[in-house]
Amino acid sequence: xxxxxxYDIVFQEVPDEVTLxxxxxxxxxxxxxxxxxxxxxxxxxxxxxxxxxxxxxxxKSGITCVCFMGGDAExxxxxxxxxxxxxxxxxxxxxxxxxxxxxxxNVSTDHFDYIKxxxxxxxxxxxxSATTNQRMMKRLSDGRVKDITxxxxxxxxxxxxxxxxxxxxxxxxxxxxx
Ligand code: SF4
Numbered sequence: 001x002x003x004x005x006x007y008d009i010v011f012q013e014v015p016d017e018v019t020l021x022x023x024x025x026x027x028x029x030x031x032x033x034x035x036x037x038x039x040x041x042x043x044x045x046x047x048x049x050x051x052x053x054x055x056x057x058x059x060k061s062g063i064t065c066v067c068f069m070g071g072d073a074e075x076x077x078x079x080x081x082x083x084x085x086x087x088x089x090x091x092x093x094x095x096x097x098x099x100x101x102x103x104x105x106n107v108s109t110d111h112f113d114y115i116k117x118x119x120x121x122x123x124x125x126x127x128x129s130a131t132t133n134q135r136m137m138k139r140l141s142d143g144r145v146k147d148i149t150x151x152x153x154x155x156x157x158x159x160x161x162x163x164x165x166x167x168x169x170x171x172x173x174x175x176x177x178x
Pocket of ligand 1 (some may be wrong): 034070
């Protein structure tokens with residue numbers, strides 16, 4: 001069962017969207033250098049459709065997107081909740097921040113408008129780093145999927161010192177256009 005620790009309304013996590021970002025606990029990824037170790041434990045409020053609807057109702061006049069931050073221990077549940085929410089909220093975008101390098105097997109992710117993939121590797125940096133291994137994919141209106149990771153570098157607020165470490169790109173099983 002999915003649980004979440006907290007949530008926030010954010011502006012940078014999903015390009016050009018006002019996003020209700022929900023931090024899901026019980027993260028199985030144990031990325032070295034993780035800044036959110038409080039999400040490793042199986043704690044928090046239960047995140048089922050009723051709770052998700054309650055959160056969305058509270059902010060629906062201001063948000064354009066809901067982002068599931070994590071949930072890699074139960075990807076089927078994340079995908080199911082996103083599908084149910086999308087079916088009842090026309091126009092509301094669905095995003096998923098996964099810490100895995102690849103999409104889960106046997107789980108349909110077609111209804112996500114955005115998916116971020118890739119473990120956090122401190123030396124390579126997050127999405128706004130030139131050396132990042134992470135990727136943000138956007139589903140276009142014609143169904144194709146585009147890698148939009150570059151957006152995060154172009155819209156970065158704080159300059160960081162460039163690292164010369166080797167880039168380890170995420171391998172995805174989405175056929176994307178560049
Ligand atoms: S995916 Fe990695 S960085 Fe994110 S909470 Fe889990 S361990 Fe931390």
